[in-house]
Amino acid sequence: MFDLVPFRKRNDDPFRQLVRSLNDTFDFAPLAPLHGSLQTFRTDIREQADKYAIEAELPGFGKDDVEVEMKDNYLTIRAKRQHEEEQKDEQNRVIRRERRSGEFVRRFYVDNVDEAGITAKLSDGVLKLDLPKKANTEPARRRIDIQ
Secondary structure, eight states: OTTOOTTSOTTOOHHHHHHHHHHHHHTSGGGHHHHHSEEOOOEEEEEOSSEEEEEEEOTTOOGGGEEEEEETTEEEEEEEEEEEEEEEOTTSOEEEEEEEEEEEEEEEEOOSBOGGGOEEEEETTEEEEEEEBOOOOOOOOOOOOOO
């Protein structure tokens, strides 16, 4: 009895209705290219004393399909997939065609990284990146006299 909500139903949460209407808008078929053109993948990022270690799940991608770029303190991982499968019958007519293609992109801001020492390895669908930190330098201190 204490969980009754007066003057409105419990499932009429305005925020939930807003999110639902936005999802319905972008699931509308003519807007489908906006919805799924760039996909994402899962990553783990660990900070260690001397480096940042990043592991990204990229199952089914080869090293020629993956691009890693560092520019203006932003690390960008981009993976592109282009796959076509086609089945034909005896008269050489297409009976089934499946195409899977897409681009997966993640971008991270990283500071204090030695760009020349970055290493990457792709093995068993996992991209492993090591981003070594720059030598730790203390900022110069200057005492300001108060007048």
